[in-house]
Amino acid sequence: MERKFVTDDFTKEDPWRIFRIMSEFVDGFETLKDVGKAVSIFGSSRMKSSDRYYKLAEKTARLFAEQGYVIMTGAGHGVMEAANKGAKEAGGKSVGLNIDIPSEQKVNKYVTIPMEFRYFFVRKLMFAKYSRAFIVFPGGLGTMDELFEIAALIQTERIKPFPVVLAGNRHWEDLVGWMKSRCLKKGMVDKEHLDIFALIEKPEEIVEFVNEFYAKEKGE
Numbered sequence: 001m002e003r004k005f006v007t008d009d010f011t012k013e014d015p016w017r018i019f020r021i022m023s024e025f026v027d028g029f030e031t032l033k034d035v036g037k038a039v040s041i042f043g044s045s046r047m048k049s050s051d052r053y054y055k056l057a058e059k060t061a062r063l064f065a066e067q068g069y070v071i072m073t074g075a076g077h078g079v080m081e082a083a084n085k086g087a088k089e090a091g092g093k094s095v096g097l098n099i100d101i102p103s104e105q106k107v108n109k110y111v112t113i114p115m116e117f118r119y120f121f122v123r124k125l126m127f128a129k130y131s132r133a134f135i136v137f138p139g140g141l142g143t144m145d146e147l148f149e150i151a152a153l154i155q156t157e158r159i160k161p162f163p164v165v166l167a168g169n170r171h172w173e174d175l176v177g178w179m180k181s182r183c184l185k186k187g188m189v190d191k192e193h194l195d196i197f198a199l200i201e202k203p204e205e206i207v208e209f210v211n212e213f214y215a216k217e218k219g220e
Contacts, residue, residue: 003206013194016076024117024122032115035113037070038070038131039072039132039134039135039139040134041060041083042079042136042186043078043080043167044078044138044143045074045076048076057135057137057160057167058082058136059086060083061082062086062209063088066092067093067211072096073094076098077106077108078139080209084096087111088112093111094113095111095112098114127146133162134162138172145149147166150164163198166197166199166200169200173199180194
């Protein structure tokens with residue numbers, strides 16, 4: 001008996017997939033349009049609550065929330081959970097943009113405004129469009145993806161510059177040093193491109209850095 005193999009016909013599927021993509025954009029715009037001034041906090045989902053950076057993320061988010069900022073994360077655990085927790089316990093809005101991936105990342109219990117996304121590029125747009133600052137704690141490939149994505153958008157002037165903070169000097173200093181000794185030295189980036197982000201350790205200084213950025217923008 002001859003076996004029949006079923007193959008996916010992407011030429012037929014792709015035109016329909018666009019409607020799902022459009023629906024994610026519409027849902028995101030509708031949900032976040034009135035979210036207010038938001039600070040996005042990124043970092044490892046594998047970080048334990050006993051880790052110092054978990055505690056620093058929680059404190060940073062709490063300080064931002066106390067000043068009226070909305071905290072936005074990827075909705076998962078680790079640093080994301082810490083940030084949502086800090087915001088919620090301070091009485092602030094805690095947004096979680098969850099992504100549908102094979103590892104079945106679940107929305108942490110501190111998120112007060114949850115959203116689900118199937119497509120990374122739609123989710124990334126929501127972070128870029130509605131954030132007033134990116135605070136990047138230690139993390140893996142996903143964290144670095146968000147960092148370099150936003151840095152490239154600012155570098156190429158696709159979006160208006162805003163504060164990008166690498167939280168945790170000891171974690172990030174080797175990466176920044178490598179970019180200076182390799183990329184900058186060989187002319188692959190300009191010096192001002194490395195000024196897109198700042199290395200800051202203390203939560204109070206991170207909040208002050210963001211506030212000063214917008215105070216200067218207003219001419220205060």
